[in-house]
Amino acid sequence: MKKLIKNGTIVTAADVYHADVLIEDGKIAAIGEHVSPHDAEIIDAKGCYVFPGGIDPHTHLDMPFGGTVTKDDFQSGTIAAAFGGTTTVIDFCLTNKGEPLAKAIETWHNKAKGKAVIDYGFHLMISEINDDVLSELPKVIEEEGITSFKVFMAYKNVFQADDGTLYRTLSAAKQLGALVMVHAENGDVIDYLTKQALAEGHTEPIYHALTRPPELEGEATGRACQLTQLADSQLYVVHVSCAQAVEKIAEARNKGLNVWGETCPQYLVLDQSYLEKPNFEGAKYVWSPPLREKWHQEVLWNALKNGQLQTLGSDQCSFDFKGQKELGRDDFTKIPNGGPIIEDRLSILFSEGVKKGRITLNQFVDITSTRIAKLFGLFPKKGTIAVGSDADLVIFDPNVERVISAETHHMAVDYNPFEGMKVAGEPISVLSRGEFVVRDKVFVGKPGYGQYLKREKYGKYTVLNENKKLTI
Numbered sequence: 366m367k368k369l370i371k372n373g374t375i376v377t378a379a380d381v382y383h384a385d386v387l388i389e390d391g392k393i394a395a396i397g398e399h400v401s402p403h404d405a406e407i408i409d410a411k412g413c414y415v416f417p418g419g420i421d422p423h424t425h426l427d428m429p430f431g432g433t434v435t436k437d438d439f440q441s442g443t444i445a446a447a448f449g450g451t452t453t454v455i456d457f458c459l460t461n462k463g464e465p466l467a468k469a470i471e472t473w474h475n476k477a478k479g480k481a482v483i484d485y486g487f488h489l490m491i492s493e494i495n496d497d498v499l500s501e502l503p504k505v506i507e508e509e510g511i512t513s514f515k516v517f518m519a520y521k522n523v524f525q526a527d528d529g530t531l532y533r534t535l536s537a538a539k540q541l542g543a544l545v546m547v548h549a550e551n552g553d554v555i556d557y558l559t560k561q562a563l564a565e566g567h568t569e570p571i572y573h574a575l576t577r578p579p580e581l582e583g584e585a586t587g588r589a590c591q592l593t594q595l596a597d598s599q600l601y602v603v604h605v606s607c608a609q610a611v612e613k614i615a616e617a618r619n620k621g622l623n624v625w626g627e628t629c630p631q632y633l634v635l636d637q638s639y640l641e642k643p644n645f646e647g648a649k650y651v652w653s654p655p656l657r658e659k660w661h662q663e664v665l666w667n668a669l670k671n672g673q674l675q676t677l678g679s680d681q682c683s684f685d686f687k688g689q690k691e692l693g694r695d696d697f698t699k700i701p702n703g704g705p706i707i708e709d710r711l712s713i714l715f716s717e718g719v720k721k722g723r724i725t726l727n728q729f730v731d732i733t734s735t736r737i738a739k740l741f742g743l744f745p746k747k748g749t750i751a752v753g754s755d756a757d758l759v760i761f762d763p764n765v766e767r768v769i770s771a772e773t774h775h776m777a778v779d780y781n782p783f784e785g786m787k788v789a790g791e792p793i794s795v796l797s798r799g800e801f802v803v804r805d806k807v808f809v810g811k812p813g814y815g816q817y818l819k820r821e822k823y824g825k826y827t828v829l830n831e832n833k834k835l836t837i
């Protein structure tokens with residue numbers, strides 16, 4: 366049946382205007398003031414914004430990590446995402462050295478199949494480059510539609526790849542039309558500082574932050590930018606947490622390099638002091654890169670505002686406090702890194718960003734959806750409200766207030782890092798390809814409804830002009 370969203374205010378990355386949206390066969394069929402078919406179900410969006418569904422470019426669902434497995438899988442994770450206004454996730458498919466990429470991708474398909482309630486795609490981790498990997502990459506892009514690769518510059522002896530691997534991945538990505546994503550921290554120096562701290566008897570969560578100083582994120586970010594320049598390729602730096610990394614990204618972009626940056630809600634509103642909470646509660650706030658001193662937050666907000674950083678990912682990587690974070694009670698290096706953020710990504714950016722005048726409404730949509738769709742080969746199917754686009758829509762009431770709490774969130778974990786935080790604005794109903802996933806704040810979706818997204822190659826909406834100046 367057709368659906369007509371009436372009386373809402375449509376917000377895209379470019380416009381804010383009153384119009385009705387007609388949905389037919391899962392797509393946006395018409396937008397206008399006098400769209401009134403007699404056979405459509407009417408959905409009243411009075412007083413609400415109608416946003417394109419959020420796209421989360423950075424999730425780790427059902428991922429083995431730190432001696433355990435993330436608590437949210439593709440079912441609980443995507444349900445929570447939908448409650449938060451996200452209608453697409455791009456998850457990281459891990460690979461193992463010596464194992465065919467196809468096997469890793471199949472494993473990830475099996476994790477998602479029958480579970481996801483919204484659409485999803487995969488990025489592919491590159492842990493080594495050899496003839497086997499190089500021969501598989503064209504298939505990964507052409508047949509699987511996986512057009513972004515991830516290289517870890519940290520997590521020594523676990524995920525970390527060396528600079529040669531990063532450079533060769535950048536070169537291959539340029540040839541094949543893929544975007545290379547990096548976790549930019551200097552893993553070798555962190556490994557040394559960590560061992561030194563433990564040898565001195567420092568086992569508490571705060572030492573996770575103290576052994577990963579922002580200089581090491583800045584250094585790795587700068588190194589990745591230099592290698593991108595050398596390979597004449599393209600780079601997306603995930604979870605940027607500090608001024609030092611922003612500076613390197615801005616410097617590269619000013620040179621005309623094709624470098625993009627993502628930050629995450631936790632770095633915008635939480636700070637390093639949280640790791641010092643008593644009774645081991647600091648473990649709830651262990652991320653890599655770590656939370657930083659508070660002054661970095663304003664640098665990140667300014668970078669989002671002036672376009673030096675372009676996107677917001679959740680880096681959803683959730684572990685229970687009890688039984689999982691607790692693995693590191695006697696040794697901070699054993700605390701599984703990451704947190705539950707997928708549900709509150711949009712709320713925090715809207716409340717702390719738009720409501721507080723740090724970014725505009727259009728920027729909010731660009732940062733959480735449109736730019737991500739453009740960078741990761743999903744635009745204009747996803748990421749905007751336009752005739753022909755998928756009807757992935759969020760009806761968002763900007764005036765309600767709610768308090769974030771583990772008591773009410775939909776993630777499968779036993780704590781929320783933003784517990785007690787008041788946020789303005791809330792998704793009321795969320796549609797994926799024209800079907801309600803959340804209706805009037807109640808889940809009405811179906812596990813298995815979410816479709817796998819084959820993505821287009823990098824570059825269609827991110828073209829450099831002749832002077833190598835960025836044009837979007």
Ligand code: URP
Pocket residue numbers: 425548604651652653654680682702703704
């Ligand atoms: O602490 C984090 N960020 N955990 C998830 C894995 C990663 O590095 O992105």
Ligand code: ZN
Pocket residue numbers: 548603604653654
């Ligand atoms: Zn990372």
Ligand code: ZN
Pocket residue numbers: 423424425680681682
């Ligand atoms: Zn991550």
